[in-house]
Amino acid sequence: MTDPRLESLRSVLPGLQLECGPAELEHFGRDWTRRWTPAPLAIAFPRQAQDVVGIVQWARREGVVLVPSGGRTGLSGGAVAANGELVVSLERMNRILGFDPVDRTLQVQAGAVLQVVQEAARSHGLAYPVDFGSRGSCTIGGNIATNAGGIRVLRHGNTREWIAGLTVVTGRGELLELNRGLVKNSSGYDLRHLLVGSEGTLGIVVEATLKLAPSPPPTNVMLLALPAFEAVMEVFSVFRERLQLEAFEFFTDVALRHVVGHGASDPFDQVHPYYVVVEFAVADEAGEAAAMAAFERAMEAGLVVDGVVSQSDAQAAQIWQLREGITESLAPRRPYKNDVSVRVGAMPAFLAEIQGLLGEGYPDFEVVWFGHIGDGNLHINVLRPEGMAEQAFIGRCEQVTRLLSDVLARHGGSISAEHGIGLVKKPYLQGTRSVAEIEVMRGIRRVLDPDGIMNRGKVFPD
Ligand code: FAD
Numbered sequence: 001m002t003d004p005r006l007e008s009l010r011s012v013l014p015g016l017q018l019e020c021g022p023a024e025l026e027h028f029g030r031d032w033t034r035r036w037t038p039a040p041l042a043i044a045f046p047r048q049a050q051d052v053v054g055i056v057q058w059a060r061r062e063g064v065v066l067v068p069s070g071g072r073t074g075l076s077g078g079a080v081a082a083n084g085e086l087v088v089s090l091e092r093m094n095r096i097l098g099f100d101p102v103d104r105t106l107q108v109q110a111g112a113v114l115q116v117v118q119e120a121a122r123s124h125g126l127a128y129p130v131d132f133g134s135r136g137s138c139t140i141g142g143n144i145a146t147n148a149g150g151i152r153v154l155r156h157g158n159t160r161e162w163i164a165g166l167t168v169v170t171g172r173g174e175l176l177e178l179n180r181g182l183v184k185n186s187s188g189y190d191l192r193h194l195l196v197g198s199e200g201t202l203g204i205v206v207e208a209t210l211k212l213a214p215s216p217p218p219t220n221v222m223l224l225a226l227p228a229f230e231a232v233m234e235v236f237s238v239f240r241e242r243l244q245l246e247a248f249e250f251f252t253d254v255a256l257r258h259v260v261g262h263g264a265s266d267p268f269d270q271v272h273p274y275y276v277v278v279e280f281a282v283a284d285e286a287g288e289a290a291a292m293a294a295f296e297r298a299m300e301a302g303l304v305v306d307g308v309v310s311q312s313d314a315q316a317a318q319i320w321q322l323r324e325g326i327t328e329s330l331a332p333r334r335p336y337k338n339d340v341s342v343r344v345g346a347m348p349a350f351l352a353e354i355q356g357l358l359g360e361g362y363p364d365f366e367v368v369w370f371g372h373i374g375d376g377n378l379h380i381n382v383l384r385p386e387g388m389a390e391q392a393f394i395g396r397c398e399q400v401t402r403l404l405s406d407v408l409a410r411h412g413g414s415i416s417a418e419h420g421i422g423l424v425k426k427p428y429l430q431g432t433r434s435v436a437e438i439e440v441m442r443g444i445r446r447v448l449d450p451d452g453i454m455n456r457g458k459v460f461p462d
């Protein structure tokens with residue numbers, strides 16, 4: 001470890017674990033995008049908030065850029081370190097610190113893995129309802145920094161809804177305790193919400209107080225086969241009117257083929273173009289009857305042509321695997337990912353418009369559509385055709401994304417519903433946020449990170 005800046009870091013924090021072997025640099029310098037070549041200076045593994053304070057103060061003095069790092073499951077390049085940054089991994093700050101039965105909150109370190117947090121909540125007879133496919137690897141710090149969404153937003157909202165308090169180290173190197181778990185607090189700006197979704201550009205989250213929900217009711221899961229894209233939002237209306245929905249997710253047969261190619265089994269004998277997964281509460285027989293009524297109504301109207309309903313937890317998990325397995329099944333192809341949203345009410349018009357746009361933009365490409373359609377959030381993944389050079393592929397995707405961004409702007413939508421802007425979507429931020437808004441964001445950043453050391457190069461357009 002010869003870099004003099006690292007020697008100076010070691011001298012101020014002698015107990016801090018620092019790694020700079022090639023395997024670690026490679027591993028901690030990338031996220032799930034795998035588009036950039038990892039090249040961090042080193043990786044630091046703080047064990048307590050004061051280590052993080054020391055790291056930020058050192059980074060300000062030395063002019064070193066910091067990249068906060070959770071599970072690196074991010075899909076927008078937010079945790080990528082490709083320019084000699086110090087990666088600050090929260091991996092060693094992963095403890096559940098306490099449970100408050102009166103407030104129904106869980107105090108956790110930022111590196112706690114989402115699934116561990118969910119299990120801790122369950123062990124107290126409660127639930128942490130934010131949930132999605134990377135639960136076994138992503139961290140609460142990363143979830144907060146991206147305002148992660150997932151499959152239960154429809155019922156429980158995004159990560160933001162579940163944050164009762166945050167402890168953060170700002171880019172100034174100051175430790176702030178934000179909101180301290182209070183339910184009511186009208187004492188000025190709620191800085192906790194500035195940190196949610198800030199993608200590591202304002203500071204490093206070191207601890208969080210998470211709200212917990214009552215245990216979920218028993219649920220059933222249905223997989224429905226649809227004959228036409230236009231039916232998706234109509235099926236949503238039919239089910240939403242009659243049932244307490246926990247989730248409403250969508251994918252195409254193209255997506256299903258990838259998951260089946262990855263080992264899952266297709267429950268239908270016939271191929272159908274579109275599918276939705278509906279999870280709904282079934283407290284009693286009336287709940288089950290309402291579900292059957294919704295199904296029959298959708299069949300009669302020709303909106304649904306086939307369906308299966310889970311009879312056990314194992315079957316529910318199998319159905320969910322068809323939806324949640326999509327990302328992993330596509331990962332070897334390194335898809336270009338879009339993660340867009342519009343108001344739910346604007347979805348039919350938006351869908352009609354972008355089908356043509358994407359058809360023209362990607363005439364010979366495999367395009368995989370899926371997503372949290374009940375929240376107005378679509379994931380559109382584009383696969384590189386064999387023989388096409390990576391650079392040409394990205395170039396084409398960026399051209400089409402620019403057009404998509406224009407359509408989104410007209411519909412009042414967002415270029416990033418839940419994955420964050422990171423590196424991947426920063427050229428399009430201006431389609432979603434006005435010039436004035438971006439200036440306010442830059443101003444806030446200057447206050448909390450005056451030297452621009454926090455995740456520099458991410459989120460803001462160059
Ligand atoms: P990282 O990837 O490590 O970091 C993400 C961003 O947060 C970076 O900008 C990083 O700098 C910053 N950051 C990390 N930790 C901190 C911290 N302590 N303080 C400040 N900044 C920090 N996302 C969804 O929203 N919904 C989904 O349904 C969903 N499904 C997924 C399924 C799969 C299979 C995969 C691989 C990913 C999925 N994601 C989903 C994306 C990803 O898991 C989330 O964005 C997640 O919140 C990232 O957490 P992480 O700990 O891996 O963060």
Ligand code: MLT
Pocket residue numbers: 075132133150323324326327337339371372379
């Ligand atoms: C999902 O909904 O499956 C995730 O957001 C991951 C992805 O978009 O690939």
Ligand code: ZN
Pocket residue numbers: 150371372379418
């Ligand atoms: Zn998603």
